Amino acid sequence: MDFTLHVWRQGTPGSKGDFETYQAKNVAPSMSFLDMLDLVNEELTRDGGDPIAFEHDCREGICGSCGMMVNGMAHGPEDLVTVCQLHMRSFSDGDELWIEPWRADAFPVMRDLVVDRNAFDRIIESGGYISVRTGSAPDANAVPVPKPDADKAFDAAACIGCGACVAACPNASAMLFTAAKAGHLSYLPQGQPERYERAIQMVHQHDEEGFGNCTNHGACQEACPKGISVDYISRLNRDVLRARLAGVAFDST
């Protein structure tokens, strides 16, 4: 298969980037999208050019490193896959592919398709943890968790922090990510003591990072490779509302 690629190239953070056109030739349908980029990069390097920078690690859809817009769709056209798991057979021979980095002011472009997603880490630092004594691990069944709650917590925990939700959101809001991280803990007994403080802190940090406001649009859920449901956003809103009405203390530093 042959493709024409239009790839966003940008040397350094803040510099002016632009689209460059490349040809990808003899691509096997079984290759992943990243394999295809590797192929283009090999040729680029051979010709003395600069390879296209993109983030990747596991290449099996679990680390959340990879991610780019392909023809305006986060992680490309398939449902429930990351670009490393997206096969070239999802496209037609001769297709033109527009490849852009995630666009959000909270995710500055570092180079080409690589964006800085540290804002996510700071949202987690602000409240996405539980306080426990370290030491020997507790007995596995010491704290019973009802099965439906465990399932909900697990579904939320499937979030890999890839940022596709932000990228696809017309408001560049990170509420799906924030809600998944807060929701994961709010379904578990261990997450209860800090539940309301967590909701407030994480939403506060979300706003501080410069993400937009959720309008319950639903693009995030469509784009999410892990199928995280917008219902978690309802739950986070509920926790914020409850926390505020109950007057949960919170230091805004």
Next chain:
Amino acid sequence: MRRVTTLYSSSVGKKIAMALSGIILFGFVLMHMLGNLKAFEGREAMNSYAEFLRVVGTPIVPEYGVLWLVRIALLAAVGVHALSAFQLWRQSRSARTHRYLKSRSQVFSYASRTMRWGGVIVLAFIVYHLLHMTTGTVHPDFEYGSVYDNLVIGFQSAPVTAFYLVAVGALSIHLYHGLWSVFSTLGNENVRVNRIRRPAAAAIAIGMFLGYAVVPLAVVLGILTLG
């Protein structure tokens, strides 16, 4: 009060303010639609209903007392709703200053993409509507208290009726997303409610459109007349 202001300082809080004011406005547009349908019961019924709104609560409260209370509450609701919409729009706009060259919106509905412009159309319409039917400023032949005649004369103009229909259409589309969205904003977790949210919002939006559209259409078609 401090709790309310700290809540409002977050994006979720502003959404909650938008949802609560939206619910108040929804309650009003629903009652208003039912009130309009009085036109089909004739001049007498319509005018006496309007009179009732002026005197309701008397003699405990003065004439116009309840009417003005409601007006002030509605004005406040429109203010809160529009202000929070504006602030959130600004937050979202600055969250993506570099736009995509290609974007294929992976979305749920047309309605959710048009909330802001739809809202602006509705706001412009509210101003026009007050000048048209309440103060009579832009009405060709306004007589205070003759609600039925004002209505029939007002809608005998085709462009006016067309504008009304567009505005009511925009309101219905707004409500289709809004009535669905409000459950998420206020943190509903009831799965049975979640299942019927979409169809219920659609049914209410369509019902609202028909309920509002039928009165001006009846005037244009000569069903409601001055005779």
